[in-house]
Amino acid sequence: MTVKLDERLKENIEKITAGGASKYHEKNAAQNKMFVRERLQLLFDSGEYSVEDAMFANNQAGDLPADGVVTAIGKVNGQTVCVMANDSTVKAGSWGARTVEKIIRIQETAKKLKVPMLYLVDSAGARITDQIDMFPNRRGAGKIFYNQVKMSGMIPQVCILFGPSAAGGAYIPAFCDIVIMVDQNASMYLGSPRMAEKVIGEKVTLEEMGGARMHCSVSGCGDFLALDEKEAISTARNYLSYFPANYKEKPEQTESRDPIEGRQLEAIVPENQNVPFDMYEFIDRLVDEGSFFEMKKLFAQEIVTGFARISGRVVGLVANQPKVKGGVLFVDSADKAARFITLCDAFSIPIIFLADVPGFMIGTKVERAGIIRHGAKLIAAMSDVTVPKISVIVRKAYGAGLYAMAGPAFEPDCCIALPTAQIAVMGPEAAVNAVYSNKINEIEDPKEKIQFVQQKHQEYKEHIDIYKLASEMIIDDIVPASSLRETLAGRLAFYESKEMVFSERKHPVYPV
Amino acid sequence: MKEITASMAGTVWQVLVAEGDTVSAGQSVIILESMKMEIPIDASEEGTVAELKVASGDFVNEGDVLVVLK
Numbered sequence: 001m002t003v004k005l006d007e008r009l010k011e012n013i014e015k016i017t018a019g020g021a022s023k024y025h026e027k028n029a030a031q032n033k034m035f036v037r038e039r040l041q042l043l044f045d046s047g048e049y050s051v052e053d054a055m056f057a058n059n060q061a062g063d064l065p066a067d068g069v070v071t072a073i074g075k076v077n078g079q080t081v082c083v084m085a086n087d088s089t090v091k092a093g094s095w096g097a098r099t100v101e102k103i104i105r106i107q108e109t110a111k112k113l114k115v116p117m118l119y120l121v122d123s124a125g126a127r128i129t130d131q132i133d134m135f136p137n138r139r140g141a142g143k144i145f146y147n148q149v150k151m152s153g154m155i156p157q158v159c160i161l162f163g164p165s166a167a168g169g170a171y172i173p174a175f176c177d178i179v180i181m182v183d184q185n186a187s188m189y190l191g192s193p194r195m196a197e198k199v200i201g202e203k204v205t206l207e208e209m210g211g212a213r214m215h216c217s218v219s220g221c222g223d224f225l226a227l228d229e230k231e232a233i234s235t236a237r238n239y240l241s242y243f244p245a246n247y248k249e250k251p252e253q254t255e256s257r258d259p260i261e262g263r264q265l266e267a268i269v270p271e272n273q274n275v276p277f278d279m280y281e282f283i284d285r286l287v288d289e290g291s292f293f294e295m296k297k298l299f300a301q302e303i304v305t306g307f308a309r310i311s312g313r314v315v316g317l318v319a320n321q322p323k324v325k326g327g328v329l330f331v332d333s334a335d336k337a338a339r340f341i342t343l344c345d346a347f348s349i350p351i352i353f354l355a356d357v358p359g360f361m362i363g364t365k366v367e368r369a370g371i372i373r374h375g376a377k378l379i380a381a382m383s384d385v386t387v388p389k390i391s392v393i394v395r396k397a398y399g400a401g402l403y404a405m406a407g408p409a410f411e412p413d414c415c416i417a418l419p420t421a422q423i424a425v426m427g428p429e430a431a432v433n434a435v436y437s438n439k440i441n442e443i444e445d446p447k448e449k450i451q452f453v454q455q456k457h458q459e460y461k462e463h464i465d466i467y468k469l470a471s472e473m474i475i476d477d478i479v480p481a482s483s484l485r486e487t488l489a490g491r492l493a494f495y496e497s498k499e500m501v502f503s504e505r506k507h508p509v510y511p512v
Numbered sequence: 513m514k515e516i517t518a519s520m521a522g523t524v525w526q527v528l529v530a531e532g533d534t535v536s537a538g539q540s541v542i543i544l545e546s547m548k549m550e551i552p553i554d555a556s557e558e559g560t561v562a563e564l565k566v567a568s569g570d571f572v573n574e575g576d577v578l579v580v581l582k
Contacts, residue, residue: 274550325520326549358547363521365574427548 016055016066020089028088031185033162034229036070036087039120042233043083049074054105057098064090067098068123071106076118077241082110085120088163093123095169097133100141107147114246116156118236119172122163141168148175153346156243160232161186161212161222174221177343178239178295180232181212181222188215188222217298220332225298238293242307242314243347250348251314256489257288265481269356269420273396273427276322279304279354282394283317286310286485292317295340300332301325305340307349311489316344319354320405322395329360329404334374337404338381345381350388350492353412357401358427376511378404384502388413388495390488393421393466393475413495414476416487417466423474424464432456514559516579518572522546527568533561535581542566542578553578 019025019035028035034042041047051073058067068090072083084103086093110117126135134140148157152175159176163185170188173179181188189210196202196209208214216222224239226232244251268281283292287308294306302325306317318337320327329337344351360366360375382389382404390413391406402423406412417423424431433440436456443449462468469475479487522544529541540552541561559581566578 274548326547326551328547358549365521429548
């Protein structure tokens, strides 16, 4: 009798773990897509996941082998995580009533255990035929998003997008901390190209409208563009290595590694404030070798945001990139940095600002796009940070650019300058023009005019001299670039015990 | 035909190529002056300069075509 019972169990499990019909497996393979269980094996340490609840969901419901989602608990980098993973071989990973309930339950588990929640998405969206059972009700699909919002900042939430994430389903990635998208296969959209053509008359391809590359470089909905599924999964594992399990814990410290060899920091930063340089090279010489993990690399490239380690300590870097658009802050760069700062602050990751910024962009185009509103969003996010906050003035920090990069008024734990630093409302050229434009116009002799302007430039430069600012205690220290890494490592260690409440209130009125 | 556009609003400071020149991917073709910074505009792929749409001193807005490659 027992043998017979075991036999039945074994048969059922085999049926469940095989997923949908073989034609769907073949279709997946043709698109370079892995079966959901292969993905999970790659994700978890040593390919093991011992807990899989509601595995039998829909197993007795007619023609389905199981439901279109797998939910599991396992380990990533030795840390417990909860996972939901769509199975695109079962009804194209679409959402039925059981799918939604399974997702809600694994979310509830992640919340109770206070461990990271991962969403491995590959889903065609809601099953219209099941809508009454999964769309409008109290434990319908809306609950998934409600839970995501509730858990945001409590536990890390990671989305890997392997295929479509359509209509309502597109909000799962939107509420995650990071969205890793597989090039060519992943997509996000509210209405498919077919629907767009029918409803608004637009003819467009899926790649153009909601493809992975578009979202990672234009819309900013994607954070990391992965070449294939393997890279996407290893990226998620790598990302989690910078994070604690939840907001109450701190990131793990590892052994220090020297930065990669190359030009010295002094040689990288040109003295002429107007000449661009590559901030990536600067970061490479500053952080532990191989530790830089960039967020939104392809989006708003005039600002660089990413995690790294300095002497084994996890930090978040917010750095202007003078090589792109002069490092000027735009609508998208303000948005990108604000979001990154919030992410670091939620999970106790100290933030280092590397400033070389001419200010916020001006002109009709950006004013109409609401640059003030978006700039306010960045300044608000940077202000209410309670993790260690270090402002490094690498070169220029002009106007509200100084404010956005955690200047002295925003209570950084320190504002330190390199000898190349220049802090001012505006650069010498603009300032002299602003103050003396009438006088300059009055001088008729061209030689005399140039002489006058040069003299005023010189006076202005002396007025904003960095040693003068240090003497006035505006900045806390001037350090040579060659000892910046050492200085930061030392300060990060001292600031570790920092604890503060930013403001007594319910929450701010966000300038979004 | 491939168009090289301005990455941001500014004034054309230097035109580094002439019609008929061949350019390689990543080569700077124009330098804008904006926000008191030099903003190099690079070709994203190789080609031959078919047409220069701007001259030194012109104001350009973000997205304006600067150079057409063939």
